Every structure is written in C-alpha cells, then in structure tokens.
Amino acid sequence: MALSKKYLTMAINACVQKLADSDLQIRAEMAKTLGELGSEEAIPFLCQSLENEEIKDVIFAIMNAFTVIHNSGSNQPMPENPKYNFPNAQNIQIVEQTDGGDVIAHNYASPPNLAEAATEIQNLLDQLAEKRPLTPQVIQQEIQENSDFKTRLKKSLAAGSIETLKVIFAPLGIPIEMLKAWLEIES
C-alpha cells in the first residue's frame, strides 16, 4: 500500500533537507531512504546532490536510489498536480569527444523562455533588495508572503532552469535544494 500523499511529501521534504548534511553517513542514509520511499519526486533533489557530492559511498547511495525508485511500484505521485512539468522542453543531446579521449554526453532540456524567466527573477530580487538586505531569511519570508514571487520561481523551476536559479541564488547563500524545499513546503 502506498503512503498517503501528506506523509510521503513530509518524509521526502525532511530527507531532502538532510541530503546536504555535513555528515556523509547521514547524506548516504538520506539517499537510501529516498530510494526506499520510492517516489520519483525525489529524483531532482538526488540529481542535485549527485552533482555536488564528492564522497564515493554517498555517490553510490544516490545511484542506488535512482534504480530503486525506478523499479519501485508504489508511492508514485499524484498526476493531477505535477511539480515538474516541462511543457516546452526539447531534449537536446550533445556528445563531445575531447582530445584526451574523454567523451562528454549531455542531455539538455532547453525551454525557449529560460533567459526571460531568469531576468524576471533577477528583477524581483533587485526590487526586494531595495527594501531589505537579501538574506536567506528575507527570501524565505518573501516566498511565504508573496505568492506572485513564489509562483514565478516555481514556473522558472518547472521550465527546467535549475542551473539559472542556482547561479542566482547560490551567491545569496541559498542552495537550490533549500529553495526547492521552500517552494514545496509552502505549496
């Protein structure tokens, strides 16, 4: 039997926050747990962690989580409200072979309105910065109080511009996982 949506979301959010823990054992365990929860909703967070992770055992745990989720039959999320929707995505696959013999393969989903969304978010942040200094707390509060701001961020995330949001929010001391968690918890 599948977990109820409420508890599943709760559990995923809790584990996702700890995916960035300073203790590698905790990180590995969170990846394992997200795998066991079996919800594909955890995949974007796991991808994010995999990108930043340097410890082999944690990397293995994340990779295992992918395959466990992929082959798990339960706890798939509710199709009526997909959190990540890529309406305009086109998959572009680029394979480069460098002189060193390394092959680099990338898949990019590139929505056409990506740059536009980034500019919009930057403008909103600039406006906010005129009123208050941009600390993580101020931004979290703004997400809670300003539904327009939240919606735009969500749209941008849904459009696949994770990289762009990372570039915008990382210098403010907000890892993308945290931003996603804020957006999710408030929904």
Next chain:
Amino acid sequence: MITNHQYTQMAIEALIDKLNDSIPEIRAKAAESLGKMGDSVPIFALINRLLVEENQQVRLNLIETLGEIGNDAAIPDLVNYLNVEDSLIRITTAKALGTIGSEKAISYLINALSDSEASVRAVAAQALGQIGSEEAIPNLIQIFSDPDKTVRLQVADAIGKIGQRYAVA
C-alpha cells in the same frame, strides 16, 4: 515503475554524466545503475564511453548494461569485444549478445564457438540458445564433442531451448 518520463530522463542524465567521472569505481557504478533504468537509456553514451574506457570493471559493466538495455543497435560495436585479448570481456560480451537476443548477433556468436577459451565457447552456446534461431544448430552440433564438459552441456541446453521455441511457435 517511474511514470513521469521526465524524471527518468533526469536520473539517466545524471548517471550518464558520471560515466566520465575520474574515479573508475564511480564510472563502474554509473554504468551498472544505467542497466537498471530501463530501455530508454541512450546506448550511444555507453558505447562512446566503452570505446575509450580502459578499466576492466568499467568495460565489463558497460557491456553488461548494453545487454540489459537490449537495443540491437549496440551489436555492431559490441561484437568487436568478442575478439579482445581479455577473456572475461569476451565472456561478458557473448552473454550480453544473448541477452539482447537479436539474430543479428548469430554469425558472431558462431565464430565465438571456436574461441580458445572453453568458458567463452560455453557462454556463446548459451547465448545462441537464448536467441533461439534454428540456423545455429549445425554449428552447435559441431562442438558437441568439445573437450570441455561445460561446453557440451551448454550446447545440449541451447539446442533444447531452440527446439522448445520452435515447438511452441
């Protein structure tokens, strides 16, 4: 099963990225994991890595994963690994060709029936049984008198499998 194709793609992309990690163990694990992500894994990413990969374990995992994905477009590249010096690679390749199960691999596996290594001959026979095409029978019968018992047993088993397949059809 993952229902949202976009999530699957995300995980697959992340794993493909790690095929080029500087640490062989991580490449090996990424290759292995891709074998469990279903048939939408792009085989060219695996083949491209295989062509430049020098670590044995990573090569083995890449070959095995190409088998699990089961796309017969991998066959022209895979068959080259039936002729490498490392017999473990030859065994794993024959096994992968059997798993793919396409008749396109038959002539190559028939050649592998005369491999110098008994374990390669045995796995080649097994793979021919999995593919299940009757045209392999004359070649299988030829090595019924193989000096290695495992090979003889696999040959018998393969012929039986082929027979069963035709009996049902």
